[in-house]
Amino acid sequence: MQPHAILLAVLAAAPMLLAPPAADAADDFKIALVAPLSGRWARQGQLKKMGAEMAIAEINAQGGIKALGGARIVLREADAGDSVEKAVSAAQRALSREKISAGIGAWLSSFTLGVTEVAERLEVPWFTLSYADSITERGFKYTFQTSPVSSLQAEQALDLVVDLAKRNKQTLRKAAIVGDNTAATVFFFKPLREKLLKAKGIEIVVDEIWTPPLADATAIVQKVRSTQPDIVFYGATNFPDSIQVLQKVKEFGLNVPIQGVGAWLVTPEYVKTVGKELLDNIMTVTAAHPLKGQEELVKRFTERTGEPFMTQDPLMTYAHVWIIKEAAEMAKSADPKAIRDAVAKLDLKSGPAASTLAPGRIKYDERGRRVGAAPIIVQWQNGEPFTVVPVEYATKKPIWHGAK
Amino acid sequence: MSVSDLAQYVVTGLLVGGVYALMSIGLALIFGVMRVVNFAQGDFMMLGMYLTYFLAVVSGVDPLLGALLTIPPFFLVGVGVHRALLVRVTGGGDPQRLMDAQLILTLGLSLIITNGTTMLLTPMPRGIKTAYATQAFAVGPVLLNEARSYAFLMALVLAGVVYVFLTRTDLGKALRAAADDPEAAGY
Known part of the structure; x- marks a missing residue:
């Protein structure tokens, strides 16, 4: 030595x-x-x-x-x-x-x-x-x-965006997968990639994964820009990486709904850094968020x-x-x-x-998973994140902006 | 991959390279010219960024101007650190031992700065919302991020200035000579 x-x-x-x-x-x-x-x-x-x-x-x-x-x-x-x-x-x-x-x-x-x-x-x-x-x-x-768990969150998140789009008379045809390779993100993307998206007739047009830290987001956002997906599934897990992607999204003038996974996407710093308008396109599925009551x-x-x-x-x-x-x-x-x-x-x-915690019960099964743990979907609305799904606990109704 | 995609990647790579160059000019001076191992280089840069941030948030100074305003106070900090600490581990003697001493000193400084900042300012990420951070110059289909373009230009200018200073001015030449042979410079 x-x-x-x-x-x-x-x-x-x-x-x-x-x-x-x-x-x-x-x-x-x-x-x-x-x-x-x-x-x-x-x-x-x-x-x-x-x-x-x-x-x-x-x-x-x-x-x-x-x-x-x-x-x-x-x-x-x-x-x-x-x-x-x-x-x-x-x-x-x-x-x-x-x-x-x-x-x-x-x-x-x-x-x-x-x-x-x-x-x-x-x-x-x-x-x-x-x-x-x-x-x-x-x-x-x-x-x-x-x-x-992640795979359950993926199902829930996909169901929500497909349903929201349908109610707004739109069909999701193309999806992008963008995120890092940490464990939660991997398990969120895996079922989407392997079966869930195909089952809904949605084609994956971008599949970009990185190991944190992300040096530069241009190549990733450029691919999203050139393929114009109807929805982006997004898993960056930390603010510094995430903000690079979102600043590029803003710079390239992309207007596409973003469905994230995790509570890293709903911290107050986003409002100051990318502004309320961009955030209106973002939803994220998390394990907890303030519920009605x-x-x-x-x-x-x-x-x-x-x-x-x-x-x-x-x-x-x-x-x-x-x-x-x-x-x-x-x-x-x-x-x-x-x-x-x-x-x-x-x-x-x-x-x-x-x-x-929804649904108001704390009991763990033999594997150590909480019985009935329900994914919560949170949406940014005018600079503040609100619970929009499940409806019985929601503090606001979800809004679909759609790709423009 | 289309030609315009490729052009975009090349341009972006160059702009990112410019940012890295800007960061390493200071390192080139202190390590490359003066042969001081400085583990706290990045930490001083972080302090400079915080000062720029607070100038922007508290006094509304544009970060591009704020970056220039950080130079005088940090020049004084640099003089202070040198007089109080670095002078004890530079300037003649066994180069291997000096390097070890510099490494311990600057790594210690780095730990103190990093942890002190985390304690005082919390690990909360802070950012400034400027128009040019999320705007781009369009050159045909290729987009050049404005903030990165300014950083790239600044890197070019600074690299030129440092080069001229070191090779064309008496002070620059003296600096290199003293670093090359500290013993001779002492006579």
């Missing part, structure tokens, strides 16, 4: 060695949050943290976990950074440094696939909002996937954080903390294995966790 290489290795390891183990009361109930807090996905991690902190503040204000003598919940956050390796080592550090009762994370499906392996090995129940089907296809006992929850969140609106990431993480709290009350223990067994038996139909 060259002296330089050794030096680099030592420097890279230094921050881990320097981080002090946090000193808190031994009977605090500790939840780990592994999420990207730096790098391209950091905004999503920051939003998750806001949701977790809000739930923890509420629970502690109400007297903590009663079955554990009023134990306070504390959050141990670890930065998943911008690669699977960093996410895995963050999880390893967080879970081996002290006793953690349950964990949440790590937003990007590719990160979650790695992080849940660590949690499974260390036998800590792990809650995720990630979409990729493969997360719960490995027979893991400690992974709980609260979102509807959740105005009070959203108000608490916006007042607390200064964010203009609430989206999937804080909602889900808020719900996850409450689910862990309910499981701890049921298990009467802070032991991760006992919590895991309680989560497997849990069937919540009321309370903050159940009322946050």
